[in-house]
Amino acid sequence: MGRDAMHTGNQTYQSGFAMRSICSLIIATRIVTSPASLYCQAVPKVLSMITPDYPEGINEGGFVICEVFLLSDGKIGIATAIKGDSRFQGAAERALSSWLFEPSRGNPLRRVLVSFAFYPTTFSGLRNKVVAELIGDRGLPIRIGPRLVSPLAKSVGTAAAIVCEVHDVRLKVDIVGLGYGLVLPCPAFERAKDNLFPHSNRYVMGGCVVQPENAAEVLYCPKCRQAAARWLKAHPMQE
Structure with missing residues (x-):
């Protein structure tokens, strides 16, 4: 696993939230395997949506699953939270009331499930937008929400207090792409990174389990990134 993934997210929170998400999907799977007559066979396309507001005074994360009955014109008939943290349910229901799906094509009753994942404020103060997913007729989630950022742990401290040991430059906070899977590091690149640009951190690898x-x-050092770019230019195909 490449060490460019020098990420110190709150593993305790993420593990707990992942377990709750798994449980929610198990529950949702049991629901959507009910008789097919209760569901549209294909998940309808979302034409217009808003995500719930993050409730004031809540700093933790949570999830909500809502059951939604659609009118023939694609508007919401009824949206009811059926699972999840009660502190977020009202916000989820209010947001769904403004959604618009594609109009019906002969289905007398359309019933879909929508899940919302609420994540707390990130290290740099970025408020995560709530991630929305449709749960398909096989219980599989379909992402329709925005980018979700995995935050640095609060225990890291402020970036201004951390200095690159190679360039004597204070580290900054950035948001980079997060990938998953087994990646074998290039030994030459890893050696150069350790010695020349230890805080380039241009991307993050999150492991083999997709979250x-x-x-x-x-946290990154601007001069480390410049050094990494020069090294890669001089050593193509070595990352």
């Missing part, structure tokens, strides 16, 4: 996050906060 909802697709971006991550990192």
Whole structure:
């Protein structure tokens, strides 16, 4: 696993939230495997949507699953939270009331499930937008929300207090792409990184288990990134 993934996210929170998300999908799968007559066979396309506002005074994360009945013109008939943290349910229901799906094509009753994942404020103060997913007729989530950022741990401290040991430059906070899978590092690149640009941190590898996050906060040194770019230009195909 490449060490460019020098990410120190709050693993305790993420593990707990991942477990709750898994449980929610298990529950949702049981729901959507009910008789097919209760569901449209294909998940309808979302034409217009807003994500819920993050409730004031809440700094933790959570999830909500809502059951939605659609009118023939694609507007919401009824949206009811059926699972999840009660502190977020009202916000989820209010947001769904403004959604618009594609009009019906002969289905007398259309019933879909929508899940919302609420994540807390990130290290740099970026408020994550709530991630929305449609749960398909096989219980599989369909992402329709925005980019979700995996935050740095609060224990890292302020970036201004951390200095690159190679360039004597204070580290900054950036948001970079977050990938998943088994990546074998290039030995030459890893050696150069250790000695020349230890805080380039141009991307993050999140491991083999895919999580909802697709971006991550990192601490980086601007001069390390410049040094990494020069090294890669001189050593193509070596990353």
